Amino acid sequence: MKELNFKGVSLPAIGIGTWHMGDQPQMYAQEKATILYGLQHGATVIDTAEMYGEGNAEKLVGDVLQDFDRSKVFLISKFYPQNATKIKMKQALDRSLKRLKTDYLDLYLLHWRGSVPLAETVAGLVELQKAGKIRHWGVSNFDTDDLKELYALPNGAQVFANEDLYNLANRGIEYELLPWQRQQKLPLIAYSPVDQGDSRGQNLTQNEIIQDIAQAHQVTPMQLLLAWTIQANDVMAIPQTSNLEHMKQNIAAGEIKLSKAEMQQIDTQFPAPDSKQSLRMI
Numbered sequence: 001m002k003e004l005n006f007k008g009v010s011l012p013a014i015g016i017g018t019w020h021m022g023d024q025p026q027m028y029a030q031e032k033a034t035i036l037y038g039l040q041h042g043a044t045v046i047d048t049a050e051m052y053g054e055g056n057a058e059k060l061v062g063d064v065l066q067d068f069d070r071s072k073v074f075l076i077s078k079f080y081p082q083n084a085t086k087i088k089m090k091q092a093l094d095r096s097l098k099r100l101k102t103d104y105l106d107l108y109l110l111h112w113r114g115s116v117p118l119a120e121t122v123a124g125l126v127e128l129q130k131a132g133k134i135r136h137w138g139v140s141n142f143d144t145d146d147l148k149e150l151y152a153l154p155n156g157a158q159v160f161a162n163e164d165l166y167n168l169a170n171r172g173i174e175y176e177l178l179p180w181q182r183q184q185k186l187p188l189i190a191y192s193p194v195d196q197g198d199s200r201g202q203n204l205t206q207n208e209i210i211q212d213i214a215q216a217h218q219v220t221p222m223q224l225l226l227a228w229t230i231q232a233n234d235v236m237a238i239p240q241t242s243n244l245e246h247m248k249q250n251i252a253a254g255e256i257k258l259s260k261a262e263m264q265q266i267d268t269q270f271p272a273p274d275s276k277q278s279l280r281m282i
Contacts, residue, residue, distance in 0.1 A: 001042035001254040004236055006187045007136075007160055011074055013230040014254045015045025016247075017191060017240035022060035023053045031242045035064045038247050039073060042254070047163070047189070047238040049078035049111055050096050058099035065101060075100065076107040076189075078140055078163075081114025086124035093133055107160055108134040112141040112281065119153050126155050136160035140189075143279040144177045151184065159186060165280050166190035166235070168204055168225055168270045172277030182234065192282060193229040193237035194222055209269045213262050223249050227256035228266060 002013040016038045021031050035046070046064075048057045058077060065073065077100065083092040097103060108128065110121055125137035139150065140163035150156040162181060164173055166188065173188075181188055195204060204210060205221035214224040229237045230253075239250050258266075 004233060011045055012042055013236055014043055014250055015047055015236060015238040016043050017238040018048040018057040018061060019052050019240050021242060022056035027242055031060060032064050034242055034244050034247050036067055037244055039068045041251050043251055044072055045074045047076045050092055051080060051111060055099050058096055062099050062101035070102055074106045077105055078109040078111040081112055084110055084114055084116035084121040089124045093128060105134045107136045107138055109138045109140045109163060113146060118150055122153050122155055141281050144180050161187045161189050163189035163191055165192055165282055167193050167195045168228055169195045170280050172273050175273040176276050188235045190229050190235055190237045193239050194225045207269055209265050217256055219256060220249060223253040226250060226253040231258055
């Protein structure tokens, strides 16, 4: 698995997303086994949130962690914007830690911006960090202006990562946001890195160029899409799957290296943005 340097922390380029997991009892054992396999084979970042199934995904992850060395997992969770005050954030974190059956998070993210002033949220996160309940803190669904506002605050530049929607069908952040983050050496976590498997109507895997390049590498089109997302050394992808075979394919995608010519071919089919676009969220 390709390794990334996230602000001095060595992390795999492909982690494990958990949105929509933990909700169906009949799928629970399969989902648990799939996540555990991912951890055992190098995808040692797990991304979850209190929002996912109103805690069900965190409970699932907590069960998985009983069968794996917690110290080898980089565990991420997120809190609702309405819980972004100092008091509510601490309460939300305690609930998440209880569901996750652990006493700390490696990274705690504000899921998206709400009405609570950023300064209060940052102050609360720093307090949780000092208390040892979180090792790092960050944000999600932030655009350039949001990050500039954050960096202007006391301790704002301590932000560890920004998690945004990023895949071949959603390249808008490449025009302004991603270059700005690179100037600040702020890593990106890409959610929905394969656009939820073509379910959003983009039909990426049906593209002939995608199919041809995938065939040349002897991988699936979905693996190619995932590999494209992590070609840079400051982007981590967190695909979600409840399917063991797909998990194996996701991990293998971490080894795919695309040539400059192949990247240019892909660009002809799915061009980079030539103007500022509003931040997309799902």
